[in-house]
Amino acid sequence: MLKFIIKHTKTLPIPFSRRLISMSIEFLRAIFRNYILNTSSSRGPLFITWMVTFDCNAFCVFCSTHSQKKKFTADLSREKAIATAHEIGKSKVKIVGFTGGEVLLWPYLFDVIKILKSYNIAVYLVTNGHLLKEKADEILENRVDSITVSIDSCNSEEHDSLRNLPGLFKTAIEGIQYLKKKRHGKYPIIKSTTVLTQQNIHTISQTIEYLSRIVDHTSIQPISFGYENHPHSKNTHSMKSLLFDNAEYHSTQSYIDQLCDQFPQFNTSYFRNIPAFIFNPITLQKKIKCWSPFFRLIIMPDGEVFHCIASPAMSSLGNINKSSFMQIWNGSQIRQQRDCIRKHQNNCLCWTQDVSFNALMYSLKLPNKLPTFNKSDMLP
Ligand code: SF4
Ligand code: SF4
Numbered sequence: 001m002l003k004f005i006i007k008h009t010k011t012l013p014i015p016f017s018r019r020l021i022s023m024s025i026e027f028l029r030a031i032f033r034n035y036i037l038n039t040s041s042s043r044g045p046l047f048i049t050w051m052v053t054f055d056c057n058a059f060c061v062f063c064s065t066h067s068q069k070k071k072f073t074a075d076l077s078r079e080k081a082i083a084t085a086h087e088i089g090k091s092k093v094k095i096v097g098f099t100g101g102e103v104l105l106w107p108y109l110f111d112v113i114k115i116l117k118s119y120n121i122a123v124y125l126v127t128n129g130h131l132l133k134e135k136a137d138e139i140l141e142n143r144v145d146s147i148t149v150s151i152d153s154c155n156s157e158e159h160d161s162l163r164n165l166p167g168l169f170k171t172a173i174e175g176i177q178y179l180k181k182k183r184h185g186k187y188p189i190i191k192s193t194t195v196l197t198q199q200n201i202h203t204i205s206q207t208i209e210y211l212s213r214i215v216d217h218t219s220i221q222p223i224s225f226g227y228e229n230h231p232h233s234k235n236t237h238s239m240k241s242l243l244f245d246n247a248e249y250h251s252t253q254s255y256i257d258q259l260c261d262q263f264p265q266f267n268t269s270y271f272r273n274i275p276a277f278i279f280n281p282i283t284l285q286k287k288i289k290c291w292s293p294f295f296r297l298i299i300m301p302d303g304e305v306f307h308c309i310a311s312p313a314m315s316s317l318g319n320i321n322k323s324s325f326m327q328i329w330n331g332s333q334i335r336q337q338r339d340c341i342r343k344h345q346n347n348c349l350c351w352t353q354d355v356s357f358n359a360l361m362y363s364l365k366l367p368n369k370l371p372t373f374n375k376s377d378m379l380p
Pocket of ligand 2: 289290291292307308309310311314346347348349350355
């Protein structure tokens, strides 16, 4: 069982083997208090995704961060960010992941990380790598646990054209190599993530083989679109050449099978189900339930808090400029959204690494045998 959990948690942004036992206890506690009872808790969520900025130095073809910036206009003050970090620390959150936008552009990033680390919280960053070398010393000094760098191809031209930032591939790889040389021991763990598109799937095995020689862990996630408050909110028309055509189902399945067979870390339900998510998401939606509001919260650059920024039905739960973080976590809004999801009324599905716990939970046999959790038993 332990081996199974360790293997599957590699799809999460941070391997947490060090904290495995306490995480497992917290996991069970969260299921009992937040899912079964749906009651208030003195402990915060297990995970926080903190989207610190929608500013970015890249202009990726599949990303809408620059238009989200127009929607979430206000920025958190330094004082509020610091007070929130203390509140997160006191509420016993286990993991905080910083993402955006480009997190290394956010001026208060290391002030906040310093505080979270003083509460022994695991911290990971997701970056495009352009400023990695420049910020490497601060990353090391502040004991960041894990860095995920987005690399979409082993071909530098292809990567730079997808990301619309000339020279990005070179600076990102240099940043990774520099950080690896300077780190003491294995922290920060360096991970790559590749956005899988119709354009790069033909060379995905080569890209993963190349990245495996450079980083500690590799990962992929399928291109996504139309998410409500997310940087993946673009419409399909604007990135047609990257999207999969129905005629490509069999070839996509075979690329993914090959990848899962060649690289054992990809042999999990999250990666194995990528073709189903791309070509027939409704089949997954019918059987895979969402665990998001029971385990995590997302803080936006302007202080709005959500548990999900993909579905339009999951509205803001509050704003940390107006309420405390714990008031939001125990508030009526989140309880309503938990209830909706408990009754399987959400009718949605997303497939990104930060919610790969949904696929992980689905692959655990016990919860799926219990009528309380089993989604397919409840749907017509
Ligand atoms: S995907 Fe990342 S690097 Fe690319 S524009 Fe969006 S936030 Fe920036
Ligand atoms: S499954 Fe639905 S509610 Fe849950 S995180 Fe994904 S889009 Fe949001």
